[in-house]
Amino acid sequence: MSAADDMKDLDRRTASSxxxxxxLLWQWGWPPAAxxxxxxxxxxxxIPRDDLAADFWSGEKDRCKQANRTFADLLFAxxxxxxxxxxxxxxxDPAAPQTFEIVLPQLAHAIEHLxxxxxxxxxxxxxxxxxxxxxxxxxxxxxxxDRSIFLIVRxxxxxxxxxxxxxxxxxxxxxxxxxxxxxxxxxxxTPGLVVMAKDKATKLNNFHSEFKDLVDARLPLVVxxxxxxxxxxxxxxxxxxxTAVDLMLRPLREGEPVRLTPILLVxxxxxxxxxxARRIAELLVLPVYRYDGSSASDNMFGGSPKGWGNTVPSxxxxxxxxxxxxNPIVLVDEIEKAGTSLxxxxxxxxLLPFLERETAGRYRDVSxxxxxxxxxxxxxxxxxxVEGLPAxxxxxxxxxxxxxxxxxxxxxxxxxxxxxxxxxxxxxxxxSPLAPDELAVIARAWERxxxxxxxxxxIVAATLEARNATAVKH
Numbered sequence: 001m002s003a004a005d006d007m008k009d010l011d012r013r014t015a016s017s018x019x020x021x022x023x024l025l026w027q028w029g030w031p032p033a034a035x036x037x038x039x040x041x042x043x044x045x046x047i048p049r050d051d052l053a054a055d056f057w058s059g060e061k062d063r064c065k066q067a068n069r070t071f072a073d074l075l076f077a078x079x080x081x082x083x084x085x086x087x088x089x090x091x092x093d094p095a096a097p098q099t100f101e102i103v104l105p106q107l108a109h110a111i112e113h114l115x116x117x118x119x120x121x122x123x124x125x126x127x128x129x130x131x132x133x134x135x136x137x138x139x140x141x142x143x144x145x146d147r148s149i150f151l152i153v154r155x156x157x158x159x160x161x162x163x164x165x166x167x168x169x170x171x172x173x174x175x176x177x178x179x180x181x182x183x184x185x186x187x188x189x190t191p192g193l194v195v196m197a198k199d200k201a202t203k204l205n206n207f208h209s210e211f212k213d214l215v216d217a218r219l220p221l222v223v224x225x226x227x228x229x230x231x232x233x234x235x236x237x238x239x240x241x242x243t244a245v246d247l248m249l250r251p252l253r254e255g256e257p258v259r260l261t262p263i264l265l266v267x268x269x270x271x272x273x274x275x276x277a278r279r280i281a282e283l284l285v286l287p288v289y290r291y292d293g294s295s296a297s298d299n300m301f302g303g304s305p306k307g308w309g310n311t312v313p314s315x316x317x318x319x320x321x322x323x324x325x326x327n328p329i330v331l332v333d334e335i336e337k338a339g340t341s342l343x344x345x346x347x348x349x350x351l352l353p354f355l356e357r358e359t360a361g362r363y364r365d366v367s368x369x370x371x372x373x374x375x376x377x378x379x380x381x382x383x384x385x386v387e388g389l390p391a392x393x394x395x396x397x398x399x400x401x402x403x404x405x406x407x408x409x410x411x412x413x414x415x416x417x418x419x420x421x422x423x424x425x426x427x428x429x430x431x432s433p434l435a436p437d438e439l440a441v442i443a444r445a446w447e448r449x450x451x452x453x454x455x456x457x458x459i460v461a462a463t464l465e466a467r468n469a470t471a472v473k474h
Contacts, residue, residue, distance in 0.1 A: 019082050019110070020036070020037070020040055020082050020083060020085075020086045021082060021085050021086050021089060021107055021110070022111065022127055023036060024036065024037065024086055024089050024090075024150075025127055025130045025131065025134075025153070026127070026130065027150050028150065028151070028153075028154045029148065029150050029151045029154065030090075030148035030150050030151065031225065032150075033089075033090060033148075033150050034056070034057075034090060035225055035226065035285070037083075037086050037087065037090060038056070038285060040083065040086070041071070041075070041083055042282065044075070044078065044080060044083065045078075046074070046078055047071070047074055047075065047078065048074075050287050050323075052067045052070060052071065053285070053287055053323065053325065054219075054220070054323060054324035054325055055067035055324075056068070056071075057220060057222060057285060057325075058220050059192075059220055061093065064090075064091075065091045065093065065099075068087045068088065068090045068091035069087070069088070069091050071083075071084075071087040072084045072085075072087040072088045072091070075087060085103065085106055085107060085110075088102055088103045089103055089107070092134075092137070092149055093149075094137045094142040094143060094145055094147070094148075094149050094152060095143050095145075095146070097137060097138050097139065097140045097143065100134060100135075100137055100138035101138065103134075104131075104134060104135060104138055107131065107134075108131060111127065111128065111131065129157065130153050130157065133149075133152065133153045133156045133157070134149060134153070137149050137152065191220070191221040191223060191256075191257045192218040192219055192220050192221055192326065193218065193219055193221055193326040193327075193373060193376060194216060194217065194218050194219070194373070195214060195217075195219055195320050195326055195372055195373050195374065196211070196214040196215050196216070196217070196368075196370060196372055196373075197215075197216060197371070197373075198215050198216040200370055200371040204368065204370075208313070208367070208368055210321060211313070211317075211321055211368060214320070214321060219320065219324060219325060219326040220325060220326065221257035221258075221325075221326050221327050221376060222257065222258050222284065222285055222286050222325060222327055223255055223256055223257050223258065224252045224253060224254055224255065224256060224257075224258050224284060225254070225255070225284075225285070226254075227249060227252055227253075227254050230249065230280075230283040230284065231245065231246075231249055233283060234249075234276075234279065234280065234283065236412060236416075237279065237412070237416045238272060238276055238279075239405075239409040239412045239413065240271070240272075240402075240403050240404065240405040240406060240409045240413075241271075241272065241276055241402050241403065243401075243403075244265065244276065244400045244401065244402045244403075245276075245280075247263075247398070247400045248260060248263060248280060248400060249280075252284075257327055257376060258284050258286060258327055258378065259327055259376050259377075259378055260329070260378035260379075260380065261398050262355045262378075262379040262380075262381075262396055262397045262398060263379070263380045263381070263397060263398050263400050264335070264380075264381045264382075264383060264386070264394070264397035264398065264399050264400065265277065265380065265381070265382045265383070265400050265401075265402050266382075266383050266384070266385065266386060266399055266400070266401050266402065267384070267401060267402030267403065267404065268384060268404045269384055269452065270404075270450070270451070270452025270453050270454045270455065271402045271403065271404050271405065271452075271453065272402065272405070272453040273382040273402050274331070274333055274382050275453065276402065277329070277331050277380045277382065278331070281329045281331075286325070286327070286328060286329050286378070287319075287322075287323040287325055287328045287329070288328065288329045288330075288331050289315065289316075289318065289319030289322065289323065289328055289329070289330050289331065290331045290333060291315050291330065291331065291332045291333070292333055292334070293332045293333055293334045293335040293336070293337055293338045293347060293381070294333070294334040294337035294338070296338040296339060296346075296347040297338070297339030297341065297344070298339070298344035298345050298346070298347075299344065299345025299346060299347065299349060299350035300312065300315075300350070301314065301315045301332075301347050301350040301351060302314050302315075302345075302350035302353070302366070303315075303317065303365055303366050303367040303368075304366065304367055305366045305367065306366060306367055306368070306369045308367075311367045312367055313365050313367040313368050314354075314363070314365050314366075314367070315330060316330055316354055316360075316363075316374045316377050317365050317367075317368065317372055317374065319377065320372075320374065320377070326373075326376050327376035327377060327378065328377060328378075329377070329378045329379075329380060330354075330377055330378070330379050330380070331380050331381070331382075332347070332351070332379070332380070332381040332382070333381075333382050334382060334383065334384075335347070335348075335381040335382065335383050335389070336383040336384065336385060336386070336387070336388060336389055348389065348390050348393045349390075351379075351381075351393060351396075352392060352393065352396065354374060354377070354379060355379055355393075355396040355397065356396065357375045358375075360373075360374045360375045360377065361373050361374070361375035381397065386399065404451055405451055405453060405456075406451065407443055407446075407447060407451070410439065410442065410443055410446065410456075411439065413453065413456060414434055414439060414442060414456065414460055415433065415434070417456055417457050417460045418433070418434060418460055418464075420457075421457075421460065421461060421464065434460075434463070438463050438467070441463065442456075442459050442460060442463055445459045446459055
């Protein structure tokens with residue numbers, strides 16, 4: 001078994017009960033540690049993940065450390081001590097040993113006195129072995145290594161060649177491969193793009209002061225990570241949409257920047273089209289800029305001219321500026337409901353230049369009056385039907401049908417809804433699974449409502465309210 005397989009096996013055995021800081025100790029590099037932390041805090045209310053995404057995933061050490069310190073402050077204030085400690089662990093830098101001083105006393109005390117250990121005692125011993133490498137970093141043993149503490153731990157544990165660890169001895173080839181993998185997340189190697197080049201930008205006026213920081217700025221391109229896990233998660237959460245999930249993820253490649261082909265999700269109301277788009281973005285760690293197609297009665301998606309007093313840049317330009325990511329997702333909901341009058345232009349025509357990679361790469365924004373490279377933005381639209389949409393628009397999208405859910409999908413869908421409700425209420429560990437009799441009642445109500453996912457959310461919520469009311473009475 002390889003070291004990676006060994007770690008995946010450990011994660012499966014301990015993920016449900018092992019504290020997050022301990023799980024981080026077992027990660028073999030900063031990227032997997034960051035993704036573990038990022039997914040773990042997704043459901044914590046009041047934590048502005050999207051606001052800090054650009055800094056967290058920038059690949060620039062100082063920006064990332066500051067984002068994690070901000071996360072730590074917010075998580076401590078929210079009473080989430082374990083997650084706050086995990087954020088401080090991600091901010092620890094072997095080149096700055098003092099960054100370990102706030103982490104290690106808390107971590108060591110909790111491991112020794114507070115946290116239970118449901119797995120074998122060797123796991124505890126191995127965890128303490130990893131912790132010792134962190135103590136060595138705190139005394140300055142690794143200040144000359146331009147690597148994260150997570151990769152340093154891996155190299156040190158492999159070089160130890162301890163049979164009880166269950167890991168093979170390090171080879172020069174393996175160590176080199178691990179260092180190359182980690183270095184892809186360092187600033188000089190992080191994929192990036194200059195969206196607004198200085199030599200192609202005119203002088204911005206006062207209306208565009210917030211865009212000035214984009215001039216000649218190299219914005220990060222989010223890369224695809226753990227695509228197999230993303231696919232597995234989505235097929236469980238959307239059992240009725242497995243074909244749609246396959247088609248949407250097919251263009252992506254592990255470790256390469258994310259760019260979806262323009263996709264038009266078509267399906268009946270309540271089939272979860274918008275929710276699926278947002279969930280894919282969340283799992284790919286991409287921000288979403290939503291544009292309401294049903295309220296669009298002009299061509300303002302493409303922006304308004306610079307000479308206008310209320311000039312506004314295009315929606316994709318606003319998406320990049322807001323997220324500070326070069327490849328966000330722009331989601332146009334209910335595109336078929338956009339206004340059809342030609343007097344002030346239409347959304348449908350305004351979309352066209354952004355859906356072709358070549359034209360999007362040299363798009364001249366009429367408000368900013370400069371050329372932008374918007375070619376890495378992923379465009380997703382939703383519609384109940386393509387009927388009435390102009391052929392040039394339909395031709396530029398890949399039509400992906402999202403089937404309506406069926407009763408056979410209820411157990412998985414209801415479990416997903418239950419999880420979402422628990423996360424929103426901050427009671428993830430306190431909501432019992434739905435009982436067979438509850439599922440039977442939900443099935444009858446859901447069938448009468450037309451099998452809409454929106455209705456299912458209300459039905460499950462009502463079921464929980466009835467359960468709580470009964471519990472109070474007894």
